Amino acid sequence: ADNGSNNGAATNNGDANANNGQNQDQPKKRNVCGAAPTGPATSAPTPLLTREDITTQDACLALCKQTSGCQAVEFGKPSANEPVECRLFNVPASQLPAPTDGQTFVAFDTAC
Structure with missing residues (x-):
């Protein structure tokens, strides 16, 4: 049950950060720490x-x-x-596509 509520909170954070994610030119990117990914659906990085x-x-x-090259x-x-x-x-979390159904x-x- 705790995981469910944590995931719910993370989903809300993801929605709140979705607008910020559209500003790709910001010099300082905010770290994604426990939010649903909001990257472009066209992005499909291989794990x-x-x-x-x-x-x-x-x-x-x-x-x-502990893994060389891991960014997110x-x-x-x-x-x-x-x-x-x-x-x-090996890409930042901002490039991971949003979860599907x-x-x-x-x-x-x-950095989290």
Whole structure:
């Protein structure tokens, strides 16, 4: 139940940050820390690594910080009936596409 409420809060944060994300020319980009990704749907970065044995957001982010080239992670379910995944990316969280129906992904930049 706690995860559900956290994810709900993250989704709200994602909506609030969606407007900020459209300002791509800002010199200082705000780190995405636990919000739903809001990058362009046309963006489809390939994960550096996908793990199903990482079961917490903290462990997922810690793995990214230990992985060369990792700039951001997504943590959540790729679809309603699948286990949670920790996905590591070599692009900032601002470039990760928004979750589709059934996905529960939240994104974190390594600076979080």
